[in-house]
Amino acid sequence: MAKRDFYDVLGVSKSASPDELKSAYRKLAVKYHPDKNPGDKVAEDKFKEASEAYGILSDTEKKQNYDNFGHAAFENGGGGQRGGFEGFSGADFSDIFEDFFSDFGGSGRSRARKTSNRGSDLRYDLSISLEEAFTGKKKDIKFATTEKCNTCKGNGSKPGYSPDRCSYCGGNGRVRSNQGFFTVQQTCPQCSGSGEEITNPCNDCSGQGNKQTSKKISVTIPQGVDDGTRIRLAGKGEAGTKGGATGDLYLFINVHSHELFKRSDENLFFEFPLSIADAALGTTVEIPTIDGGKAKIKIPDGTQNGKQFRLKGKGMPFMRRGDYGDLYVQVKTEVPIYLNKKQKELLEQFREIENEKSNPSIKKFFQKAKSFWKNWWSKFLFLISGKIGTVIYLSKLCLVRTHKEFS
Numbered sequence: 001m002a003k004r005d006f007y008d009v010l011g012v013s014k015s016a017s018p019d020e021l022k023s024a025y026r027k028l029a030v031k032y033h034p035d036k037n038p039g040d041k042v043a044e045d046k047f048k049e050a051s052e053a054y055g056i057l058s059d060t061e062k063k064q065n066y067d068n069f070g071h072a073a074f075e076n077g078g079g080g081q082r083g084g085f086e087g088f089s090g091a092d093f094s095d096i097f098e099d100f101f102s103d104f105g106g107s108g109r110s111r112a113r114k115t116s117n118r119g120s121d122l123r124y125d126l127s128i129s130l131e132e133a134f135t136g137k138k139k140d141i142k143f144a145t146t147e148k149c150n151t152c153k154g155n156g157s158k159p160g161y162s163p164d165r166c167s168y169c170g171g172n173g174r175v176r177s178n179q180g181f182f183t184v185q186q187t188c189p190q191c192s193g194s195g196e197e198i199t200n201p202c203n204d205c206s207g208q209g210n211k212q213t214s215k216k217i218s219v220t221i222p223q224g225v226d227d228g229t230r231i232r233l234a235g236k237g238e239a240g241t242k243g244g245a246t247g248d249l250y251l252f253i254n255v256h257s258h259e260l261f262k263r264s265d266e267n268l269f270f271e272f273p274l275s276i277a278d279a280a281l282g283t284t285v286e287i288p289t290i291d292g293g294k295a296k297i298k299i300p301d302g303t304q305n306g307k308q309f310r311l312k313g314k315g316m317p318f319m320r321r322g323d324y325g326d327l328y329v330q331v332k333t334e335v336p337i338y339l340n341k342k343q344k345e346l347l348e349q350f351r352e353i354e355n356e357k358s359n360p361s362i363k364k365f366f367q368k369a370k371s372f373w374k375n376w377w378s379k380f381l382f383l384i385s386g387k388i389g390t391v392i393y394l395s396k397l398c399l400v401r402t403h404k405e406f407s
Contacts, residue, residue: 003071006053014067018058025054065232070320072222117192119146119210119238119247126251128221130258134290134316136223143249146210146238152202154239156209163196171195194242210239219251224266224319227255261290266325268315272297273334279303287329289314297329305333 007014010024028050030036037043056062056074065073124143148154157163165171169188173195176185187193201207217236225231230252237247255263262269272287282301286294289311297309308330315325339347 004049005070006057006066009049009053010057016057021054021057025050025058068319069222072220072319117241117244119240119244121247122237122249124249124251125254126219126221127254127256128225129256130261130263131290131292132221133225133253133255134223136225137221138218139221140216140218141251142214142216145213145215147213147215148239149202149205149209149211151204152209154209154242156198156202156205156207156242158200158202161200163194164199166191166195166197169195196242209241221253222319224317225253225255226263226265227253229253260288261327263316266316266318268325268327270327270329271332272329274299274303274331275334276336279305279331279333289327290316295327299331303331303333305331307331 007016010016010021010028012020012024016024029047032043032047032050034040034044034047056066062073122143122145124141126139126141128137128139149156151159155163166173166188168190169175173188173191173193174185175188188195191197198207202209205211217233219231219233221231230250233249233251235246236249239246260270268290270287272285274285278285278299280301282303283299285297285299287297289295291314295311295314297311308328311327311329313324314327317324336343
C-alpha cells in the first residue's frame with residue numbers, strides 16, 4: 001500500500017509553520033495514542049503514521065528532502081537535494097563555549113567528558129543517461145571508505161585489552177590552565193578529549209579503530225532526477241572513531257546530454273526536420289518519445305519554419321507527483337541543397353504561377369520596404385528643396401545689394 005502524503009497525514013499545508021506542525025501532531029497523537037485506544041490496531045497505525053510524518057516534517061533537512069523527492073528521498077535511508085553543494089560537516093560550538101565558560105571563576109567542578117568523532121562524509125559522482133533519469137534505476141556502486149575494525153570492535157586495543165585512562169588529563173578529557181585571574185579549561189591535547197589512550201594497539205588497525213576498505217552498495221535513483229541532483233545516503237560514509245557515528249554518502253547525479261532531446265526542468269524539446277513539400281502540403285509524421293515509443297503529429301498545410309507542437313504528458317516525470325512534463329516538437333524546415341533537372345523545372349514552374357496570396361509574409365515585407373523607400377525619398381527631396389530655396393533667396397539678396405551699390 002502506497003504511503004500517504006505526510007502533509008495530508010497531519011492535515012496541514014506545505015507552508016505550515018513549525019508551530020502549526022506541532023499543534024496538528026499533538027491533536028492526532030492525543031486522539032490515536034495507544035493508551036487511549038488499547039487493542040485498536042487502526043488507531044495504533046494512525047498514531048505511528050502521524051509520528052513518522054511529524055518526525056520528517058519537523059526536521060529542516062528531512063523536510064527539504066521530502067519536499068524535493070517525496071517518499072523516494074528515504075528509500076536508501078537518506079534523502080535527495082537538487083543542485084548546489086554545501087559543506088558536509090557542521091561545527092559544534094558547544095565545546096568552544098564550554099572551554100571558556102564552564103569553569104569561569106574557578107568553581108572547581110570538572111566532569112569527565114569523552115568525545116567521539118563522527119566519520120567523514122563521502123562524495124560519489126554518478127553518471128546516468130536521460131533514459132535512466134526518466135525510468136529511475138537501481139545501480140551498484142563501489143567506493144573506498146573506512147569501516148569499524150572487526151578485530152578490536154572499534155576501540156583500537158588488542159583483543160582482551162581495553163583503553164587506559166589518559167595519563168595527561170586523568171581521564172577527564174579536559175585540562176586546566178590559569179590565565180591571570182581566570183581558569184581556562186581546554187580539550188586534552190594528548191587524548192583529544194576522549195579521556196583514554198591506547199597502550200596496547202590492535203595489530204589490524206594500528207589502534208585507529210577502523211580500517212580502509214572497499215564497499216559495494218545498491219542505490220535507487222528515483223524517477224525524474226535532473227543533472228546536479230544530490231542524494232544523501234545516511235550512514236553510508238566513513239566509520240567514526242572512538243564510537244563516533246558513521247558519516248554520510250552523497251551521490252551527485254550527472255545526467256548525460258541526449259542526441260535528440262533537450263531538457264528544461266520536466267519538459268523536453270525536440271527539433272524535427274521537415275521538407276518544404278511536406279511543410280507546404282501538410283503531412284503526418286512519427287516522432288520518437290523518451291519512453292522508447294512513438295507519437296504521431298499531424299502537420300497542417302502551410303506550416304512555417306519554427307512552428308512548435310506540444311505533446312502533453314510526454315516529457316520527464318515530476319519527482320514528487322505522478323504526472324509528467326510535456327514534449328515540445330519544433331519544425332525545422334529544410335531547404336534542399338541539391339535538385340535534379342526535373343525538380344528544378346517544377347520549381348521554376350511554381351515560381352511563375354505563385355502569387356502574393358501564397359506568400360503573405362513576402363507581400364507584407366515588400367509593402368513595408370516600399371513604404372520605407374517612399375518616406376526616405378520624400379524626406380530627402382524636402383531637404384534638398386529647402387536648401388535650393390535658401391540658395392535662390394541668398395542669390396536674390398546679393399543681386400539687390402549690388403544693384404543699390406551701383407545706382
